[in-house]
Each structure stands twice: as C-alpha cells, then as structure tokens.
Amino acid sequence: MFFHQILLLVIHKFRGERSSTAPFYLLKGKKSGQTIQDVTYFNLHSFFSLYSKLSMEEYKDEISTLLANEYIKSNESTILLTEKGLHQIKSMRKPMYNGWIYRGNEHIFFSRLELVVQTLSYFQASENKFVPNQKDQTVHQFVRTYLIENDFKKPGFVVSLKQQIMDLIGSSSFEDIHRELFVYRLSGYDKSGLTWEQLARYYNKSVLDVKLLFIECLHIALHTINAEKHPDLYILTKDIEVVTPLTESAMKTNLLFEKGYSIEEIAQMRSLKKNTIEDHVIEIVSANRHFPIYPFISNDQLNRVLQISHEFQTKKLKVIRDHVPDLSFFQIRIALTKGET
Amino acid sequence: MDRLTEVLQQKFGYSAFRDGQKEIIEQVIAGKDVIAILPTGMGKSLLFQLPAYLVEGTVVIVSPLLSLMQDQVEQLKIMGEKRVVAINSFLSFEEKEFVLRNLSTFKFIFTSPEMLQNERFNRMLSTIQIAYIVADEAHCISQWGFDFRPDYLRISSWLKSFKETNVLALTATATKKVVSDIKSTLHMKEPYEFIHSIDRPSIAYEVKELENQQEKVQWIIGRITTTNGPGILYTQSRKKSEFYAEELRNRGIRVAFYHAKMEQDDRILIQQQFQQGKLDWVCATNAFGMGIHKDNIRQIIHDHIPTSIASYVQEVGRAARDGNQSLASLVYTSSDVEQAYYVAMQDFPEDADIQLFYRSESTEIQLPETTTRILSYWKEVLSEQETIDLFRNIKQKKWLEIQSLFSLFQNDLCIREQLLNNFDEYLEKRPSNCCNVCSFDIRDVLEQRNQTEVEKQQLNWVYRLNELLH
Numbered sequence: 180m181f182f183h184q185i186l187l188l189v190i191h192k193f194r195g196e197r198s199s200t201a202p203f204y205l206l207k208g209k210k211s212g213q214t215i216q217d218v219t220y221f222n223l224h225s226f227f228s229l230y231s232k233l234s235m236e237e238y239k240d241e242i243s244t245l246l247a248n249e250y251i252k253s254n255e256s257t258i259l260l261t262e263k264g265l266h267q268i269k270s271m272r273k274p275m276y277n278g279w280i281y282r283g284n285e286h287i288f289f290s291r292l293e294l295v296v297q298t299l300s301y302f303q304a305s306e307n308k309f310v311p312n313q314k315d316q317t318v319h320q321f322v323r324t325y326l327i328e329n330d331f332k333k334p335g336f337v338v339s340l341k342q343q344i345m346d347l348i349g350s351s352s353f354e355d356i357h358r359e360l361f362v363y364r365l366s367g368y369d370k371s372g373l374t375w376e377q378l379a380r381y382y383n384k385s386v387l388d389v390k391l392l393f394i395e396c397l398h399i400a401l402h403t404i405n406a407e408k409h410p411d412l413y414i415l416t417k418d419i420e421v422v423t424p425l426t427e428s429a430m431k432t433n434l435l436f437e438k439g440y441s442i443e444e445i446a447q448m449r450s451l452k453k454n455t456i457e458d459h460v461i462e463i464v465s466a467n468r469h470f471p472i473y474p475f476i477s478n479d480q481l482n483r484v485l486q487i488s489h490e491f492q493t494k495k496l497k498v499i500r501d502h503v504p505d506l507s508f509f510q511i512r513i514a515l516t517k518g519e520t
Numbered sequence: 521m522d523r524l525t526e527v528l529q530q531k532f533g534y535s536a537f538r539d540g541q542k543e544i545i546e547q548v549i550a551g552k553d554v555i556a557i558l559p560t561g562m563g564k565s566l567l568f569q570l571p572a573y574l575v576e577g578t579v580v581i582v583s584p585l586l587s588l589m590q591d592q593v594e595q596l597k598i599m600g601e602k603r604v605v606a607i608n609s610f611l612s613f614e615e616k617e618f619v620l621r622n623l624s625t626f627k628f629i630f631t632s633p634e635m636l637q638n639e640r641f642n643r644m645l646s647t648i649q650i651a652y653i654v655a656d657e658a659h660c661i662s663q664w665g666f667d668f669r670p671d672y673l674r675i676s677s678w679l680k681s682f683k684e685t686n687v688l689a690l691t692a693t694a695t696k697k698v699v700s701d702i703k704s705t706l707h708m709k710e711p712y713e714f715i716h717s718i719d720r721p722s723i724a725y726e727v728k729e730l731e732n733q734q735e736k737v738q739w740i741i742g743r744i745t746t747t748n749g750p751g752i753l754y755t756q757s758r759k760k761s762e763f764y765a766e767e768l769r770n771r772g773i774r775v776a777f778y779h780a781k782m783e784q785d786d787r788i789l790i791q792q793q794f795q796q797g798k799l800d801w802v803c804a805t806n807a808f809g810m811g812i813h814k815d816n817i818r819q820i821i822h823d824h825i826p827t828s829i830a831s832y833v834q835e836v837g838r839a840a841r842d843g844n845q846s847l848a849s850l851v852y853t854s855s856d857v858e859q860a861y862y863v864a865m866q867d868f869p870e871d872a873d874i875q876l877f878y879r880s881e882s883t884e885i886q887l888p889e890t891t892t893r894i895l896s897y898w899k900e901v902l903s904e905q906e907t908i909d910l911f912r913n914i915k916q917k918k919w920l921e922i923q924s925l926f927s928l929f930q931n932d933l934c935i936r937e938q939l940l941n942n943f944d945e946y947l948e949k950r951p952s953n954c955c956n957v958c959s960f961d962i963r964d965v966l967e968q969r970n971q972t973e974v975e976k977q978q979l980n981w982v983y984r985l986n987e988l989l990h
Contacts, residue, residue, distance in 0.1 A: 296988055296989065299989055300988050300989060303989070303990065308598045308599075308600070309598070310594050310598065312785070312788050312789070312792075314590070314784070316615065337989050337990070338989075340989065341985060341986075341989040341990075344985060344989075345982070345985065348981070355981075358981040359979045359980075359981045361981070362981040362984045362985050362988075363979060363981070363984060365988055366789070366792065366988075367987070367988040367989070369796055370984075370987055370988055371789050371792035371793045371796055371798065372789050373789065374776070374782075374785075374786040374789045374790060375783070375786055376776075376777075376782075376786065377776070381977075381979065
C-alpha cells in the first residue's frame with residue numbers, strides 16, 4: 180500500500196505530462212537529462228533515487244494494479260490520476276523523504292551503525308572475535324577508525340550511544356513502525372536481526388513497502404541527527420549527504436564551462452553528442468542557480484516561455500514551442516528549469 | 521610436545537590433531553606435493569593454515585568459489601591473523617593497487633582463477649617469496665568433477681612459473697578419475713595422497729519413492745512436524761523453498777527459506793538465526809550450506825534427485841558434524857530423474873549456442889553468465905567442433921551420473937555401500953543404523969518433536985535496543 184501511495188503522489192506531481200515509465204526512472208534515480216530536469220520541473224526532489232533496486236517487472240506490476248483499481252488512467256502516452264486516486268492521496272500522510280540529497284547513501288550510514296552496534300554487543304558479551312554481518316571493506320575501515328578514535332572501551336560509551344539512539348528514534352517525527360524497523364534490522368551477540376521478508380510478514384505488508392518505510396525512517400533520522408544532541412551518531416553521517424548533486428559527467432562539463440568553452444567545443448573535446456552536453460547544462464542549471472544562462476537564452480525569451488507555461492498550465496515542450504517557434508527545445512528546457520529554481 | 525602440536529594449541533586452540541592432519545602438514549612443510557581429500561568439516565582449512573606459521577614466505581591459495589574465499593578470509597581474521605587478503609573482482613581499483621604494492625606483507629593471499637591471467641598480479645607475485653601454493657576445491661579442475669570450472673584450468677600453465685614451489689590440492693570429494701585429472705593439471709609427480717573416507721557413520725540414509733508430488737509434500741510436512749530438527753530441507757527451486765517454508769510456518773514450525781535470489785544481508789541473517797538456534801528448519805536451494813558453521817544439524821531432507829552423487833554427498837554431509845546420530849532422507853517420484861537432468865542441463869550450451877558463440881562477438885549473445893564464462897575459456901583453446909564434441913560428451917556423462925544416482929536409490933542394495941563404491945571405497949564397518957535397505961530403526965535415529973507452539977513475537981524497540989546494548 181505504501182508504495183502505491185508513493186506512486187500515486189509521484190504520478191500526481193507529474194500532472195499527466197509524462198509517460199508511465201517516468202516515475203520508474205525517478206525512483207531509480209536515473210541520471211539522465213530528462214529525469215534530472217523533471218525533478219526540478221515538477222518539484223520531485225524528495226522522491227529522486229529513492230530505491231535504485233526497483234525492477235521494471237516489480238514496477239509494472241504495481242502500475243497495473245493501480246490501473247485495475249482505477250486510481251490512475253492512461254491518456255495517449257501519459258498517465259494521470261483519477262478522481263478516486265486523487266481522493267486516495269488526500270487521505271494519506273505526507274511521506275518524509277529526501278532522496279535528492281541522500282541518494283541511497285542512507286544505507287551506508289546504517290551499515291556503519293549496524294557494524295558499530297554489532298561490535299559493541301559482542302564486546303559486552305566478552306566475545307571480541309566475530310564475523311561482521313557487514314562485508315563492505317570501506318565500512319569496516321570507517322568503523323574501525325570511529326571506534327578507536329572514540330575510545331569505545333571507555334566506561335559510559337555504550338550507554339551514551341544507546342541513549343542517543345533512544346533520543347533520536349524516540350522523537351515524534353518517527354512512527355512506531357519506523358522505530359521497530361530501525362532496531363530490528365540491527366544485529367548483536369546472539370541477537371540476529373530480522374530479514375525483510377520476516378518483517379513484512381509481521382506487519383502484513385509487502386517487502387517493498389517495508390523497505391520503503393525503512394528508507395523513510397533513515398531519511399528522517401539523517402535529518403534529525405544533530406551534532407550537539409547526538410554527537411556519536413553525527414560522526415556516522417559523514418559524507419552521506421551528496422554535496423554536489425551533479426553526475427560525474429556533468430561535473431566534467433561544468434569544469435569546461437568554467438574555463439569558457441562553448442557547448443560545441445565541449446562536445447568535441449569530450450567526444451560526446453551535443454544533446455548530451457545540453458542535458459548536462461540542464462542538470463547544472465537545476466543544481467546551481469548562479470550558473471549563467473545568458474549564453475543560451477535571453478531574459479526576454481525566458482520570460483516568454485514561463486508566461487506561456489503558466490498561461491496554458493503545461494510543461495510539455497511541444498505545446499510551448501508551438502507558441503514560440505523561434506526558440507529551440509533546449510532553450511525552452513533551460514527556461515522551465517530556471518523557472519523552478 | 522612437538523612443534524606442530526604447539527602451534528596447533530597456541531594459534532588454533534585445539535588440543536590434538538584429527539586423523540591424517542599431522543601427516544599432511546608434515547609433508548607440506550617438507551616441500552612435497554600433496555593431494556588431500558577430506559569431507560567438509562573435517563578440518564581441511566587447518567591443512568593449509570598451520571604450515572604457514574612454520575615456513576617462510578607467503579601462502580597463495582587459489583579458490584574458484586568466491587563465497588568460500590570470503591568465509592576463509594573471515595575465519596583467519598577471527599583467529600587474529602591480519603596478514604590475509606582476497607584478491608578478486610570484488611576489490612575496487614584502489615584496493616587492488618594498494619594490495620599489489622604491498623603483496624609481501626601478507627601471509628595468506630587468496631585469489632580466483634581469473635586473476636591468474638592478470639599480468640601485473642603475476643609480476644608482483646614473482647617478486648615475493650612464496651611458501652607453497654594451495655589449490656582449493658580442486659575437484660573443480662576436472663571436467664568429471666561435479667562442479668567443473670574450466671577457467672580453473674588456467675592454473676596449469678600458471679604453475680609452470682612456480683616449478684620449485686610445492687602444491688597442496690584440497691577437495692572434499694573426488695573419484696579416481698578426478699584425482700588423476702588433478703595430478704596432471706597441477707603437474708604433480710609423486711604427490712603424497714591422503715584420502716579420508718567419505719563415510720559418515722553417524723548419518724543414516726532413508727530413501728523413499730512416492731506416487732506423486734502431493735504425497736511428497738504430505739510426507740515431508742508429516743516428518744518435519746512430528747520429529748526433531750535442526751534440519752535443512754533441500755528443494756530444487758526457489759519457489760519450492762518458499763512454498764515449503766510457508767506450509768511449515770503455518771503449522772507452527774520455526775522455519776525460513778533461503779535461496780540465491782535473496783539479498784546478501786538477508787542471507788547472512790538467516791544463516792545466523794539458524795546457527796543461533798532461532799530457527800529449526802531452513803528450506804533451501806543448494807545455495808545454502810557453504811560457510812554454515814553448525815554442528816548439531818540432525819536431519820537433511822531432499823525433495824528431489826540431486827544432479828550428481830558428489831553433490832548429494834556434500835549436501836547430506838552438513839549433518840552430524842558433532843558426531844551424533846542424524847538422518848538423511850530423500851523422497852522422489854519416478855519423473856524426478858528427468859527433472860534432475862533438465863536442471864543439470866540448464867547451464868550447458870546447446871550446439872547452436874556454441875556455433876553462435878564462435879562465429880560472433882561474445883557480447884552479442886545472451887547466455888547465462890556461467891555459460892559465457894565456460895565458453896570464453898574453451899574458445900581460447902579449442903576449435904568449434906572440438907567444443908561441441910566436448911559438451912556432447914559432458915552431457916552424456918552427466919546423464920549417466922544422474923542415472924547412476926537414480927538407480928542407486930532404486931535397487932535393493934545398501935545405500936551407504938553404493939555411495940562409497942562410487943568413490944572407489946569399500947565399507948569397513950556398518951553402523952547399527954545404516955540405511956532403510958539394510959538396517960535402520962527410525963526410533964533410534966529421530967526424536968519426537970517437542971510440541972512447543974511458537975508464540976507470535978511482539979516487536980518492542982526499547983526492549984530490543986536494551987538487549988543489543990546495555
């Protein structure tokens with residue numbers, strides 16, 4: 180159900196202007212010009228890259244269920260909400276995601292915490308040799324340094340960390356299911372965590388729903404952790420937030436722009452298509468509102484596009500272009516992106 | 521006390537060697553080539569770990585199974601050995617660089633067959649002192665082994681650069697044919713051979729032919745709900761493993777399913793829950809078993825015919841590590857033998873696949889990952905027709921192998937004796953509970969299940985957090 184509601188909300192935000200696969204690429208966090216630009220156009224930051232493991236099969240199943248229940252309908256090549264669907268999202272609580280800035284890194288935070296808790300739990304049982312559940316060597320390295328630097332054997336460390344976890348997930352931003360998922364995905368001495376399937380059965384929900392609730396829980400946690408109240412948890416959040424939300428390729432393009440090269444020159448230098456570089460521009464514009472767009476579009480042209488978009492309540496490039504045939508699709512995209520930042 | 525026993529106690533915490541271990545270790549230290557065949561759980565790892573502390577240089581272990589490699593690295597680390605590393609495709613570029621530059625600082629280097637063709641790796645290896653080389657899971661070298669990995673054959677030419685270094689080949693199961701393949705591939709001249717009997721006297725065998733699938737399901741559910749665990753139910757498909765887990769759970773059994781499609785995190789959790797005694801049964805595909813350290817498994821049940829005698833022996837062998845009486849049961853219907861053949865053939869390419877593979881770029885054809893790996897190897901060394909003939913031959917062999925397992929279950933001869941004969945062994949002493957063909961009393965072998973219904977656990981996060989950290 181939870182995934183259904185998220186999907187309905189996303190489809191609602193696309194305002195019937197995108198195909199049925201657009202929500203899929205958004206949730207998977209596809210780093211293409213189209214998806215990144217849509218994030219800005221339709222203000223979908225919180226849902227971007229929410230669940231990169233989503234499979235097309237899984238997704239199509241959910242979409243057909245929504246269609247069959249008449250929460251959504253398709254119209255030519257796009258999908259949109261029905262009255263029933265609209266009613267459905269009005270009755271739901273607002274999901275508290277922030278996919279744009281965490282992008283799956285929330286799991287790294289949890290892996291670190293998981294290994295810290297497992298280590299402490301085993302040490303308490305006087306077992307200082309154990310097989311870590313967490314196999315990622317970079318997480319091992321991080322936690323090793325963390326434990327040594329924080330002198331984890333000093334009296335009071337464990338109690339204080341536990342208090343910080345209690346205080347964090349005890350906060351009113353969490354629901355009980357969040358708190359339980361958070362704690363029961365941890366493992367310790369003689370206390371192994373529960374699998375997704377076991378948790379899903381307990382709550383009588385689907386595995387996907389439980390995973391999405393867990394991700395929501397981590398996003399709330401990362402948002403709530405603060406350096407004064409949760410100092411030992413705060414250190415575990417190091418480098419979890421994406422600083423420059425640009426793809427690596429767009430970053431390279433950005434550097435070349437800073438050196439003063441044009442789109443054509445950059446395309447040639449990087450042996451990429453002009454279209455790709457234009458996608459990068461859109462990405463850069465949506466990430467950095469100080470990026471100068473005057474080489475691509477004039478202020479006057481920009482305002483015209485925004486006015487038409489507003490007047491006809493649309494972000495469809497074709498519709499807009501019919502009214503400004505002198506502008507390219509690329510220019511219209513820039514204008515629409517700029518209009519939202 | 522001699523030096524070997526001293527190291528055994530100090531480093532490994534055991535008081536005495538098990539059957540054959542000491543002799544093998546002495547041969548390794550003396551620089552001899554060694555082939556050791558020991559059932560899993562009989563202290564195979566010790567054979568290559570212990571000598572390392574008595575000779576100079578680094579031990580290089582070639583292992584074709586990545587998950588096993590991971591497990592062995594972890595076991596060494598648990599012992600406090602930090603100078604251990606696994607070099608395989610899981611390492612990032614930076615990690616690999618770091619490791620290669622510091623190769624001589626490691627005492628144990630685990631590596632996969634594919635790394636053996638990495639020039640840089642080999643160049644760095646040639647600069648360090650190698651104590652001896654270990655070929656783990658050596659049966660995978662032979663195409664007659666049940667888990668043949670053609671890329672493992674690369675070890676043959678690779679070893680030519682280490683002519684002076686002795687080799688230790690380890691495996692749990694090998695027929696004479698496999699042993700002779702191992703010897704020639706690893707260029708062993710007069711190796712010291714140690715073959716531990718594959719017989720497990722504390723495991724009794726029970727095989728039953730049933731009419732149809734429903735009878736099988738009834739039989740299995742009846743058995744599991746009335747007798748004691750812990751146990752593993754091996755099924756042929758992921759779907760079946762989930763089906764049985766569901767049916768059994770509904771009848772109050774503490775059970776979970778396990779298969780390769782689950783996330784790694786969850787697979788680890790199921791293993792742990794089983795090891796900690798939080799689960800009594802695991803319904804699993806053959807993906808379950810490696811790296812399970814649990815001594816008191818009392819029952820292994822198969823609802824199908826495995827694809828070879830060796831894999832059957834290996835799966836059954838997970839029971840009774842503690843030496844207490846256990847039971848291996850297998851139920852089948854007459855159509856299961858074809859099903860087994862079908863499953864066994866899944867990874868083998870058809871003639872047409874091979875032709876296509878030879879005549880086009882390998883990236884253009886969609887084949888299972890293992891098939892692609894196998895064919896890429898043969899494409900380097902054989903012609904198209906030779907490869908086609910080879911696979912026809914292998915398939916034929918496979919069919920015979922499944923047939924022989926099937927007839928072993930069907931005829932009126934002792935199951936234990938036949939299993940042993942297959943590995944060129946003969947039964948020396950028949951245990952009082954042998955198999956359902958010769959002698960066997962179910963009341964001796966199994967206990968009644970304690971009818972403790974599992975109450976539904978109520979999750980409580982504060983309580984749980986206090987259990988984890990206090």
